[in-house]
Amino acid sequence: MKTVHERQLAQPLGYGIGNTPLQAITFSMQGVAHTIHLKLEGFNPTHSMKDRTAYSLVQKLEDQGKLNENSTIVESTSGNLGVAMARLCQLKGYKFLAVVDPKTTAENLAKLQTFGAQVDIVREPDENNGYLLSRLAHIQKIIVDHPDYVWTNQYDNPANPSIHYSSTGPEIYTQMNQKIDAIFVPTSTGGTLAGIGKFFREVLPSTQIIGVDAFGSVIFDTPSAPRKLTGIGSSRRSTFLHKELYDEYVLVKDEEAFAFCRLLFASTGIAVGGSSGAVLTACARYLSQHRYAQHVVCVCADHGDNYRSSIFNDSWLKEQALELLEAHLGNVEQISL
Structure with a gap:
């Protein structure tokens, strides 16, 4: 100990x-x-602990040299992490795309827009009656089609x-x-x-x-x-x-x-x-x-x-x-x- x-x-x-x-x-x-x-x-x-998570995720990408002025950070979120990431990216000068779903509250959607985030809404539920797996599949397609998009991957990072x-x-x-x-x-x-x-x-x-x-x-x-x-x-x-x-x-x-x-x-x-x-x-x-x-x-x-x-x-x-x-x-x- x-x-x-x-x-x-x-x-x-x-x-x-x-x-x-x-x-x-x-x-x-x-x-x-x-x-x-x-x-x-x-x-x-x-207004959430996801500010801590966002700070750590972005800091890790910066430490690894994976971000530049052309980068767009992308993350799957039910709302709070997206808002935290959007604020931090705005402060640091990065573009940010939040992949959300219909359960994201109206309050959080409004905050994402206030902080200048792009928002993709995934509406197809996954096999477990949620949206997470659908959001992750959407992100995989994005990062394959757009090499300048960088995924912070809160789920495995x-x-x-x-x-x-x-x-x-x-x-x-x-x-x-x-x-x-x-x-x-x-x-x-x-x-x-x-x-x-x-x-x-x-x-x-x-x-x-x-x-x-x-x-x-x-x-x-x-x-x-x-x-x-x-x-x-x-x-x-x-x-x-x-x-x-x-x-x-x-x-x-x-x-x-x-x-x-x-x-x-x-x-x-x-x-x-x-x-x-x-x-x-x-x-x-x-x-x-x-x-x-x-x-x-x-x-x-x-x-x-x-x-x-x-x-x-x-x-x-x-x-x-x-x-x-x-x-x-x-x-x-x-x-x-």
């Missing part, structure tokens, strides 16, 4: 990225008050988990005064979970690392099914995840995640996205079985502003035939600051 003195913690990033706040909230569950610490990644420049190993994990470790009993991490490419998991395995192996995934995702080799949650889940297994990097995983349904998003906002004014609602759901389940866990962290990947037209919109929920009930909150009776 490496000590705090054997490594540089919370390495500073540029462009206003990182050093996001930790906010304590309380879950009231069956007469017991549980303190949970939210790592609010929505305080990054484009080690720069993805490395940024969470070098920044996200160390920040949490420092902010929690080196005391973390359990940490809940949303999973999509698996980069965040892999990077944070590797860091805590080295500096604090006793920490329980819990991956949080959407019901219907195949990341952990579970059956595929349709899902409304974005920013979490995947139509393919992660290349970054190995069982030694996490202790367990939890699958969360759409209604559970959305119910927690709305209760958190109504109770505290903190707006988070669907993946964060899933993380809160998983945390509540864990606390029902581990009543004495004290130092608990939930990684909240993005801000709720990206979901005003969906999660926080009653009409959208009705259109999707989603009814949010108290039962979806499990044993959580109240959330407070």
